[in-house]
Amino acid sequence: MSAIAKLRYVSTPRRVREDRRFVAGHGRYVADIKAEGTLHVALVASPHAAARIVSIDASAALAMPGVHHVLTGEELAAGTDPLMNGLDTPEVRRYPLAVGQARYAGEWVAAVVADSRALAEDAAERVRISYEVLPYVLDAERALEPDSTPVHPGHGSNVLLDRTFVWGEVDKHFAESPYELSFRVIWGRSSTVPIETFGVLASWDPWRNMLEVWASIQMPKYSDQIARAVRLPANAVRVHQDVDVGGSYGVKRGIKQTVIVAYLSRRLGRPVRLIEDRLENMRAGDAHGPDRIFDVSVAFNAEGIIRSMKMRALDNVGAYAGRSPFQLGKPVGAIVGPYQIQSVQYRAVSVTTNKAAQEAVRGFGQAPTNYAIETAIDKVAEKLGLDRIEMRRRNFIRKEQFPYLIPSGSTYDSGDYHTVVAKVLDHVQWPALEQERDRLRAKGLLAGIGIAACLEPSGGNSSFEPLLNPKNTTTTWMDSCRINVDLLGDITVTIHTTSSGQGHETLAATVVGEVLEIDPDKIRIMRPDSLTSLPSNSPVGSRMAIMLGGAAFHAAHKLKRKLLRIAGHQFGLAGDQLVYAGGGIAARDGKRKLSWMDLVLIAHRHIHMMPPDTEPGLEASHIYQVPTGGILPTPDGRVQMYPCHSFEFHVILVAIDPDLGKPEIRRYVIGHDCGTVINPHIVKGMTLGGIAHGIGAALLEEFVYDEQGQMITQSFMDYLLPSSHEVPKVEIVHHCTPSPFTVLGQKGSGESGYLGAPAAISGAINDAIRPLGISVGKLPIRISALSDAVAAARAKSSVTS
Amino acid sequence: MKLEISGSEVIAAPVEVLWASLNDPAVLTRCIPGCKRMTETGPDAYMVEMQLRVAAVGGSFEGEIALTDKEPPRRCRISVSGSGSLGHGNGEAHFEISAQDDGHSLLSYSGTGEIGGLVAGVGQRILSSVSKHLIGRFFTALRQQFEPAAQAAGAQR
Numbered sequence: 035m036s037a038i039a040k041l042r043y044v045s046t047p048r049r050v051r052e053d054r055r056f057v058a059g060h061g062r063y064v065a066d067i068k069a070e071g072t073l074h075v076a077l078v079a080s081p082h083a084a085a086r087i088v089s090i091d092a093s094a095a096l097a098m099p100g101v102h103h104v105l106t107g108e109e110l111a112a113g114t115d116p117l118m119n120g121l122d123t124p125e126v127r128r129y130p131l132a133v134g135q136a137r138y139a140g141e142w143v144a145a146v147v148a149d150s151r152a153l154a155e156d157a158a159e160r161v162r163i164s165y166e167v168l169p170y171v172l173d174a175e176r177a178l179e180p181d182s183t184p185v186h187p188g189h190g191s192n193v194l195l196d197r198t199f200v201w202g203e204v205d206k207h208f209a210e211s212p213y214e215l216s217f218r219v220i221w222g223r224s225s226t227v228p229i230e231t232f233g234v235l236a237s238w239d240p241w242r243n244m245l246e247v248w249a250s251i252q253m254p255k256y257s258d259q260i261a262r263a264v265r266l267p268a269n270a271v272r273v274h275q276d277v278d279v280g281g282s283y284g285v286k287r288g289i290k291q292t293v294i295v296a297y298l299s300r301r302l303g304r305p306v307r308l309i310e311d312r313l314e315n316m317r318a319g320d321a322h323g324p325d326r327i328f329d330v331s332v333a334f335n336a337e338g339i340i341r342s343m344k345m346r347a348l349d350n351v352g353a354y355a356g357r358s359p360f361q362l363g364k365p366v367g368a369i370v371g372p373y374q375i376q377s378v379q380y381r382a383v384s385v386t387t388n389k390a391a392q393e394a395v396r397g398f399g400q401a402p403t404n405y406a407i408e409t410a411i412d413k414v415a416e417k418l419g420l421d422r423i424e425m426r427r428r429n430f431i432r433k434e435q436f437p438y439l440i441p442s443g444s445t446y447d448s449g450d451y452h453t454v455v456a457k458v459l460d461h462v463q464w465p466a467l468e469q470e471r472d473r474l475r476a477k478g479l480l481a482g483i484g485i486a487a488c489l490e491p492s493g494g495n496s497s498f499e500p501l502l503n504p505k506n507t508t509t510t511w512m513d514s515c516r517i518n519v520d521l522l523g524d525i526t527v528t529i530h531t532t533s534s535g536q537g538h539e540t541l542a543a544t545v546v547g548e549v550l551e552i553d554p555d556k557i558r559i560m561r562p563d564s565l566t567s568l569p570s571n572s573p574v575g576s577r578m579a580i581m582l583g584g585a586a587f588h589a590a591h592k593l594k595r596k597l598l599r600i601a602g603h604q605f606g607l608a609g610d611q612l613v614y615a616g617g618g619i620a621a622r623d624g625k626r627k628l629s630w631m632d633l634v635l636i637a638h639r640h641i642h643m644m645p646p647d648t649e650p651g652l653e654a655s656h657i658y659q660v661p662t663g664g665i666l667p668t669p670d671g672r673v674q675m676y677p678c679h680s681f682e683f684h685v686i687l688v689a690i691d692p693d694l695g696k697p698e699i700r701r702y703v704i705g706h707d708c709g710t711v712i713n714p715h716i717v718k719g720m721t722l723g724g725i726a727h728g729i730g731a732a733l734l735e736e737f738v739y740d741e742q743g744q745m746i747t748q749s750f751m752d753y754l755l756p757s758s759h760e761v762p763k764v765e766i767v768h769h770c771t772p773s774p775f776t777v778l779g780q781k782g783s784g785e786s787g788y789l790g791a792p793a794a795i796s797g798a799i800n801d802a803i804r805p806l807g808i809s810v811g812k813l814p815i816r817i818s819a820l821s822d823a824v825a826a827a828r829a830k831s832s833v834t835s
Numbered sequence: 836m837k838l839e840i841s842g843s844e845v846i847a848a849p850v851e852v853l854w855a856s857l858n859d860p861a862v863l864t865r866c867i868p869g870c871k872r873m874t875e876t877g878p879d880a881y882m883v884e885m886q887l888r889v890a891a892v893g894g895s896f897e898g899e900i901a902l903t904d905k906e907p908p909r910r911c912r913i914s915v916s917g918s919g920s921l922g923h924g925n926g927e928a929h930f931e932i933s934a935q936d937d938g939h940s941l942l943s944y945s946g947t948g949e950i951g952g953l954v955a956g957v958g959q960r961i962l963s964s965v966s967k968h969l970i971g972r973f974f975t976a977l978r979q980q981f982e983p984a985a986q987a988a989g990a991q992r
Contacts, residue, residue: 081923081952139951159895159920313892313953740836740959742949748956 043548044778047714050540051555052533061278064233067248069305072235073102075295076154077314078144078161080136083172083388083743084185085165087134090144094160100149101157102302105294107131107143113297114263117289120357121195122505125188126386128354130290135168137185137353138388139744140317145294147306170388170743174327174350177385185353185386194351195359195384195502199366199671201441202377207342211333215417219409220812221402221792223325223350224735226395226727227755228534230280231315232288236295237305245296247273252282252534253289254496254511254571257564263293264300271296273564275532282534283727284394284574287320287356316748322737323395324361325350328406332375338418338425340373345406346381349399351392358392359384361399363498364575367444367675368400368489371407372451373429378441382502388743396727397490397785398575401792404488405813408793412485412800422797423459426487427452437774443672444491445662446679447773447781449707451487454683454769458705461767462685467701471687471801474700480690480806480824481700484798486790487683490708491676492782493775494575495660498675501667509664512657513581514568515589517546519652523634525550526558527589529582530567536784537716538578542586544712545778549590551616552630568657576782577660579712580678580773585658587777592654597633603645604628604636661775678773678781680708684794690802692828695821697733697799699762704790707769709781718766721787725764728791729756736814806831836955840928840966841945844974848981850932853940854908856980857930866976868969869896879905887921889958889965894920908932915948922952 055061092104110131117128127133132143144161148154169183176182177192184192208214234249245266251273253259261268279286291308298306310319331344347365351358362382369378415425430451431438438446467483474481499506516528527542539559547554571577598612601619604626605612611622617630628636636643637652644650660677667673683705690697704721711717734754738747747753764787772779792813799820800809806827810820846853856862860873860881867873869887876882879902886895898917905911909932916925928946935941950962958965 079953081918139956162897313957317956740955742836742951742955744836744951744955744959746836746956746959751957752960 041548042551043544043554045711045714048540048544048554050537050713050715051543052537052539061280063230063278063280064235064248064250065309067235067277069235069237072305072307073147073149073302074151074154075298075306075308076146076151076158077142078146078158078163079318080132080139080141080143080165082136082165082167083139084168084170085136086168087132087136087143088164088166091162092144094162095146095157098153098157098160100153101146103147103298104161105131105145105147105298107133110294110297114293115265117263117293117356118259119355120360120499121355121503123189123194123355126186126194126355128356130293136165138390140390141353142318145298147298147302151309172387172389172739172743174325174348174385174387177350177387178348178383185388192385192387193383194355194386195362195382197502198379198381199442200379201443201670201672202342204342204344204377204379207377208333211341212335213417214331214333215413216329216331217409217413218811219328219330219406221324221326221328221405222736222813223322223389224731224737224814225321225323226283226285227321228281228283228285231310231312232286232291232319233307233309234288234292234295235305235307236292236299238296238299238303240303243270245271245299247271247292247296248277249273249288249292250277250279250286251288251532252279252284252286252572252574254574256288256572259289260292260296263289264296269565271564275530275561275563275567277532279532279534283396284398285320286534287393312750313748316753317745318390320393322352322390322392324399324402325389325392326402328402330406330410332410332414334414336418338414338420338428340375340410340414340429342377343370343375343410344379346383347403348383348385350387350389351384352387352389354391355386356391357394360498360502361394363502364398364491364675365400365403366442366498366501366671366673368491368679369403369442370440371404372431372449372487372489372681374431376441380442389739390737390745394574396724396788400491400785401728401731401789404486404789405793405796408486408488408797409811412797422485423455426485427455443668444675447677447775448709448771449679449681450769450771451681451683454681454705454707455487457769458683458685458703458767461765462701462703467685467687474689478692480692480802482688482798482801482804484686484688484794484796484801485684486794486797488790488793490576490680490682490782490785490789491678492576492680492784493580493660493677494571494577495663495676497663497667497673501671501673507666509666511571511660511663513570513577513585514655514657515542515582515585516568516655517589517593517653519593519634521634521638523631524558525552525556526560527586528560528562530562530570531572532561533573536573536578537713538573538582540713540716541579542582545583545586546590549587550594568655575676576784578784579780579782580776581658581660583712583780584661584777585656588656588658589654592656593652596648596652596654599645599648600633600636601628604643677775678709680781680783680786682706682786682790684790686794686798688795688798688802690799690820692824693821694817695824696817697795697815697820699729702762703765703767704787705767705769706786707771708783708786709770709773709776710779711770712778712780717783717786720783721766722764724785724787724789725791726756726761728788729760729795731813732792732795733760733814733816836950836959836962838926838948838950838963838966840948840970842970843941843943845935846940846942846978846981848940849938850934850940851908853932853942856977862980866973866980868972879903883917889921889954889962892921892953892957894953896921918952920953922950922954924948924950
């Protein structure tokens, strides 16, 4: 860490520059991009969970005026290559439109192209498809059985991944421990539901041999994946990254949608646009997240010290693979949470079923894993009659133990969990909170306190790729930044990905301004298209404060060094005789000084005044490697996953009317330590949004399939989102333990709140219903399930008494 | 999802007249909610085109209707299967007509169906009440076939 002695802009509550245009309604989203002659796409979906496509009759649709084409899976597959699989599963082929067979209800089977979206929708109703219904499998446990109907017969089974990792002496630790307990918890399939559905506009220019793409995207290696699928050189695909994205939180993957419009634009010679409607998005867009069953065993002693853990995570990825199985890999980097668990056995199982394909969702599998770990801690405390907070304190990694190597091979950078807990307990006045819970109970309500302590691995590396796919040897996941100072001395910084609301313009301007000691508000931030960008990945894995922040920091220092060389040459002084201040450079003796504009003028106009072998102009760029990355996993699956580990500690109070079963969050306090905060408003917004998202996952949101494989929660009438009624006021207690591995001590915060909220809410509800002798172990905890369980328990107790 | 329907209705028409109406595509086209067209494709077989709105979604449905096990003028089995932008469905119902006093008839029906696709997903919670509502509309329209005078009197009042 190259510390800056006194921070001027970093960590100060400066205005988030992007907010102005968003709040005023002047964002520029993909739907705002106009291209002359654009055609529009609507999709025809499979009504069956599994069916052979016998025939597609598009004649009635094509006879309608204004309808240009009806694209089938057969035609598209002939002109494109299958989409990328993360794992080495070549027979699990995925095309944007079903080829030969539909594998889930809602899967896109044909795309209708017309002069308007409305016309395309009308024509889609005229496409006649005859199906032969096939057997299907929905349940992950069933899919794991060798005789289950394979979703992809060519693959031979439904198992995409089944690997057991053993890190440390698990059997020995279990044998030596006086206590053990086992349990199952289930994380229901939910999403992140951005306000803007996925949208993409593609335009093929045959005269320049160029595919122009505007998309609402948050996908790593997006343009490369498009180029490969549509069989174009990568330098013929130009993705415009200066498009605002109306929310993503992981799900804006968009490859299949883009391949459809890219193919159609080349086929029809017109710009083609696809903006999903909400039903397309919920049924078959990239909306669904992890759908996971955890079986956990822990071995511990009478003091509650957990020595070893066995975890099986069975993930239902739905009909196609993509990158989703990697969501079992990322949690390997924080598999023991904030605790000193000495050994771990982790069995990661990924199966296909006839549900919609799973995609990345905020945390990339970490929030479900945290929920399982925190449930274990609560259960051990209950079994031993220990206070749940004391239980955590005893098991926490201690401040002086960092950097701390966990059994699965990642080194945690820094943390001070005990202090964060102490600050939160002080803030909530713990005895008063317990009294309030007891007062609510005395009033006849069910009331409980929920606690969650968990980590946010951040700085998004992709080490889970080589970990789970031996053919993949990726060891870098870089990000980049370029700074250009023009003749008038104004600064333009380029960043090389899209943003989906994370405030990267503010981030980059703040860091460059900090290093160069220039007001960030004077710095212009631009996003070049993908062909004029430096190598970068996308803002995933809670990485941009670390990665874009790191790239901007280093680029600014390179620029500063050039300025110092110019000044040193002018003064005839060595670097240590120079003082940089506010953009100008003075000789240490104070006699000579060059202002920012003097230096700019020399660089742009006066090569004769420059040091020899110096390039004219003022430009610097930096491609930043993920700190601590660069090493392949060991054969037994130990790997450094992400470099940084933010900590969050949730304490909440929930009250439940026993007749209604509706949980109401009465108090929500979170202690948050993400190291050096670059912009407090952005971090606060991330945390509040993450908690709201966590409330949805814990209580409301689920993609439910009926026994016939029909998804029955595909509109907002049935897929319930948290509203202002469900999201309480959140009190945030800050702490800062800088990371030793990053330029400013920053860690990530893009997933904060979400990673612990479901565990805390589950813990609070279980605390509330514990007196009834019942517990709940499946998220979301729907009101109906809770009220039924409470009613059954009360009926039983009235019978026995 | 599975759907079950059953009920009975008194209609102001003699058994034979009611039987004839229920076998008349023109009458059925008027009475079936959202029915745009009904075409005879063979003996006791029809093609039906419908335009419906359920919950948040509306769209088209094309299906085949077959009448079997006919015992004029009392009993019949009707099976429906089809698909469209609303999804797919198939079902079978049995109906029976018996004579009442005053030249009225009692029509009893019961059946089961299975529905999939868009409408099953979006409208599942309300599908059984929607189906009751649609059946209600069918009988309201059917009664009007036989009560033109009463309807006219109602309009004059």
